[in-house]
Amino acid sequence: MFKPLALGLGLLALPQVAHARTPAAPTGSVAPDVKAKPVGPAPAVVDAATSAPRVQIALLLDTSGSMDGLIDQARRQLWTVVNTFQKARRDGQMARLEIALYEYGKSDIDAKDGYIRQLLPFTTDLDKVSEQLFALRTNGGDEYCGQAIQKATTQLSWSKSKEDLKLIYIAGNEPFTQGPVVYSTAIASAKEHGIIVNTIHCGPAEVGAREGWTAAAALAQGQALNIDQNRAVAHVPAPQDAELARLSGDLSKTYLGYGSEGRASKLRQEAQDSNAGVSAGATASRAASKASRLYDNSSWDLVDGAKKGTVKVEALKDEDLPTELKGKSVEERKAIVDAKTKERSDIQTRIQTLQGEREKFLASKAAENKGADTLDTAIIQSVRTQAAARKLMLE
Numbered sequence: 001m002f003k004p005l006a007l008g009l010g011l012l013a014l015p016q017v018a019h020a021r022t023p024a025a026p027t028g029s030v031a032p033d034v035k036a037k038p039v040g041p042a043p044a045v046v047d048a049a050t051s052a053p054r055v056q057i058a059l060l061l062d063t064s065g066s067m068d069g070l071i072d073q074a075r076r077q078l079w080t081v082v083n084t085f086q087k088a089r090r091d092g093q094m095a096r097l098e099i100a101l102y103e104y105g106k107s108d109i110d111a112k113d114g115y116i117r118q119l120l121p122f123t124t125d126l127d128k129v130s131e132q133l134f135a136l137r138t139n140g141g142d143e144y145c146g147q148a149i150q151k152a153t154t155q156l157s158w159s160k161s162k163e164d165l166k167l168i169y170i171a172g173n174e175p176f177t178q179g180p181v182v183y184s185t186a187i188a189s190a191k192e193h194g195i196i197v198n199t200i201h202c203g204p205a206e207v208g209a210r211e212g213w214t215a216a217a218a219l220a221q222g223q224a225l226n227i228d229q230n231r232a233v234a235h236v237p238a239p240q241d242a243e244l245a246r247l248s249g250d251l252s253k254t255y256l257g258y259g260s261e262g263r264a265s266k267l268r269q270e271a272q273d274s275n276a277g278v279s280a281g282a283t284a285s286r287a288a289s290k291a292s293r294l295y296d297n298s299s300w301d302l303v304d305g306a307k308k309g310t311v312k313v314e315a316l317k318d319e320d321l322p323t324e325l326k327g328k329s330v331e332e333r334k335a336i337v338d339a340k341t342k343e344r345s346d347i348q349t350r351i352q353t354l355q356g357e358r359e360k361f362l363a364s365k366a367a368e369n370k371g372a373d374t375l376d377t378a379i380i381q382s383v384r385t386q387a388a389a390r391k392l393m394l395e
Helices: 068-083 128-136 144-153 183-192 205-209 212-221 242-252 260-277 281-290 302-308 330-369 375-389
Strands: 054-062 096-104 116-123 166-170 196-202 225-226
Touching: 054 068, 054 144, 068 128, 068 260, 068 281, 068 375, 096 128, 096 144, 116 128, 116 144, 128 260, 144 183, 144 260, 166 281, 166 375, 183 196, 183 212, 196 212, 196 375, 205 212, 205 225, 205 281, 212 225, 225 375, 242 260, 242 281, 242 330, 281 330, 281 375, 302 330
Parallel strands: 054 096, 054 166, 166 196, 196 225
Antiparallel strands: 096 116
């Protein structure tokens, strides 16, 4: 399935043509998948004001046999993408970030589902997103882009506000025209919901144009992007990397998970700290994310929960408390939570300072390391333009 690689260009919409592969459903069928129901775990609870601007991003990743490089980029670059939204705001009001994840094109997914699977509905739990990315495995299959877009459009709980930024990114390298759902039908439905579809073709621009990726993006009023999915994610060593890695570990020690969900989430956090160790750059970027407002774990952590008012330390039963608080009086519990709160704040401030210095250092080296686009640069490039159109400031 792999094809030569290059950077992408945008062209005008082209008519869709049939592909030689036999689809899983009758050829020519264009009926929308309107009966599809949400699957997977429930979205993470968010407590931001209902008027707060929202950024919703659905990632649709091709997990067929040739896409190991794409998945590796997604794993390594998740935190870089997340950090783009740390300061996202409109009229001074901070936006919340929600990410959903789909895989498509893998043969061990049922053919009746179009070889498409929802891994996560919209969630603010960033560790769950990382966990799912690291659990992905590729396997040969058929890639039905139109049907994947359709499922993401109908299954996810998209915002009803016209002001919110609602984005689908679909990445892969096979013709966009395969499968039982004509992509123009799926895109028309997405546009009705105010969703912008961006295509990320893993290969040369001319191939993406020939096989419908550019036309689909133009029809969706999105961007047609091209990446080298097999390009190794380059890391420019920065003087701050080692200290950021150490502080990330210290920061995790300030979390006090309560209840069964707290214990599971604390283990997940530790696992994603370990997963970020694939590179010093990923570790540093994750540290910056953990020190930001976007890394909100008030649903399972006593420090975040007490700060947001979602949990009362004095109301918890002893069996629901983390080890550090078991057998303690209410006053002792509160003192420990207060101490962890201050410790976390101090560490986050230090991380934010170091990350600012790191960003300046990397910016000074950027010209020396310019190369083909990878997944993070493709997403960040497009989202800046599309956020501005919704009057969302990212800096």
